[in-house]
Amino acid sequence: MASTDKPSDLEYAxxxxxxxxxxxxxxxxxVILRFLLFAASLVAVVVMVTSNETELVLYKGRPVPQPAKFxxxxxxxxxxxxxxxxxxxxxITTLASxxxxxxxxxxxxxxxxxxxxxxxxxxxxxSATGTAGGxxxxxxxxxxxxxxxxxxxxxxxxxxxxxxxxxxxxFGTIVTVFLIWLSAYNIHTRIPK
Amino acid sequence: MASTDKPSDLEYAxxxxxxxxxxxxxxxxxVILRFLLFAASLVAVVVMVTSNETELVLYKGRPVPQPAKFxxxxxxxxxxxxxxxxxxxxxITTLASxxxxxxxxxxxxxxxxxxxxxxxxxxxxxSATGTAGGxxxxxxxxxxxxxxxxxxxxxxxxxxxxxxxxxxxxFGTIVTVFLIWLSAYNIHTRIPK
Numbered sequence: 001m002a003s004t005d006k007p008s009d010l011e012y013a014x015x016x017x018x019x020x021x022x023x024x025x026x027x028x029x030x031v032i033l034r035f036l037l038f039a040a041s042l043v044a045v046v047v048m049v050t051s052n053e054t055e056l057v058l059y060k061g062r063p064v065p066q067p068a069k070f071x072x073x074x075x076x077x078x079x080x081x082x083x084x085x086x087x088x089x090x091x092i093t094t095l096a097s098x099x100x101x102x103x104x105x106x107x108x109x110x111x112x113x114x115x116x117x118x119x120x121x122x123x124x125x126x127s128a129t130g131t132a133g134g135x136x137x138x139x140x141x142x143x144x145x146x147x148x149x150x151x152x153x154x155x156x157x158x159x160x161x162x163x164x165x166x167x168x169x170x171f172g173t174i175v176t177v178f179l180i181w182l183s184a185y186n187i188h189t190r191i192p193k
Numbered sequence: 194m195a196s197t198d199k200p201s202d203l204e205y206a207x208x209x210x211x212x213x214x215x216x217x218x219x220x221x222x223x224v225i226l227r228f229l230l231f232a233a234s235l236v237a238v239v240v241m242v243t244s245n246e247t248e249l250v251l252y253k254g255r256p257v258p259q260p261a262k263f264x265x266x267x268x269x270x271x272x273x274x275x276x277x278x279x280x281x282x283x284x285i286t287t288l289a290s291x292x293x294x295x296x297x298x299x300x301x302x303x304x305x306x307x308x309x310x311x312x313x314x315x316x317x318x319x320s321a322t323g324t325a326g327g328x329x330x331x332x333x334x335x336x337x338x339x340x341x342x343x344x345x346x347x348x349x350x351x352x353x354x355x356x357x358x359x360x361x362x363x364f365g366t367i368v369t370v371f372l373i374w375l376s377a378y379n380i381h382t383r384i385p386k
Binding site for chain 2: 068072073074075108111112115116119120122123124126127128129130131132133134135137138139141143145146147148149151173174176177180181183184185187188190191192
């Protein structure tokens with residue numbers, strides 16, 4: 001991140017208000033990042049849920065309609081559950097972050113709780129992205145060693161939705177890492193030199 | 194974690210040495226957790242790499258020896274790569290953590306860097322655990338909707354190794370979450386009340 005020499009200048013600049021915590025107000029960036037996490041979670045869940053597709057597949061010599069749904073795979077169900085949680089979490093924490101912008105005395109304690117919860121959410125969303133990505137890769141490429149056929153030549157729309165959803169989810173995971181970095185850096189600027 | 198009322202007592206207890214940072218020395222727990230992460234990473238990689246198994250499988254009516262190896266699946270290759278990185282990282286940071294136990298003036302800056310890097314490592318190991326877990330679950334249960342057969346009835350040893358490795362990896366991921374919590378709480382105790 002940025003160099004650690006900066007806070008001393010900022011500390012000097014805000015020294016006229018002794019009750020306010022030292023340093024630049026990073027809570028605006030926090031709100032923006034949390035809103036991005038909310039948007040990414042919402043898009044990931046909506047795109048995954050709307051991936052249903054029915055195609056005619058040969059079964060015993062005759063074509064039968066065979067649907068592909070996200071809930072046929074436990075990996076995608078976990079993905080939707082995890083990003084529903086992170087979407088809800090990001091709404092609550094955006095509101096919490098907005099509510100303390102005017103209350104500097106609560107910020108330090110909130111930052112600590114943000115790091116605790118963000119680390120937990122990072123574990124959940126990163127593993128969900130990995131799980132869905134692993135299964136989607138098998139769907140895309142197959143695995144000839146164990147005879148798992150790729151399905152993306154049949155279910156084109158389903159694969160596009162799944163892939164797009166996972167890409168957005170990866171973005172959301174990276175945003176969560178940045179949220180932890182921002183909170184940690186923010187809490188670090190409050191320590192006197 | 195623990196209540197935030199404690200640091201004030203500890204602050205009082207250590208007020209006789211003004212140059213030392215306030216609060217109990219959490220670096221011992223940090224070293225223990227980092228060593229646990231190293232052990233978990235090592236076990237996860239070794240158990241996954243030694244999962245090779247060759248079984249006779251019917252192919253065109255006659256039994257042929259068919260091996261199962263972790264490197265046949267990109268998910269397991271990513272898993273091994275990620276936990277090799279986290280193992281190496283945990284050695285380096287254990288040494289870094291040990292080296293500052295006697296140097297309190299470097300601790301605050303090191304804690305910030307630890308949170309930055311731990312968050313990155315958490316993203317990597319959580320997604321790797323998820324990826325391998327997602328593919329291993331397909332191997333265990335199969336997926337009848339897309340005709341992917343379960344392989345654990347044939348490759349028993351391979352599945353036991355893979356499952357054990359993922360369980361240890363999950364433990365390592367949880368340890369990484371605790372590492373972030375510990376660093377965040379430690380850095381929080383350095384802020385004057």
